[in-house]
Amino acid sequence: MASPSPADPQPVAAASTSPWVRVRRAVPDALTYWRRSIRARVVVTVVLMGAVVAGSVGWLLIRQISDGLVQSRVSASISEAVT
Secondary structure, three states: OOOOOOOOOOOOHHHHOOHHHHHHHHHHHHHHHHHHOHHHHHHHHHHHHHHHHHHHHHHHHHHHHHHHHHHHHHHHHHHHHHO
């Protein structure tokens, strides 16, 4: 069997690092990017505000629809009980 030559690829050391170490290294980079990039802050803010507005409108529509259905069932039950 031949001995490995210096040109043979060596195992990558980054593959042995745990995910927590990679996250720990990425957090400061992400915070620096957040502080320096007005575009990232604007995009994230617009997306979050859009989600809040869409969620609020959806919740209001569900409440209105469910209240209307309950009210129609109650009035149908009352009219049936009266007759």
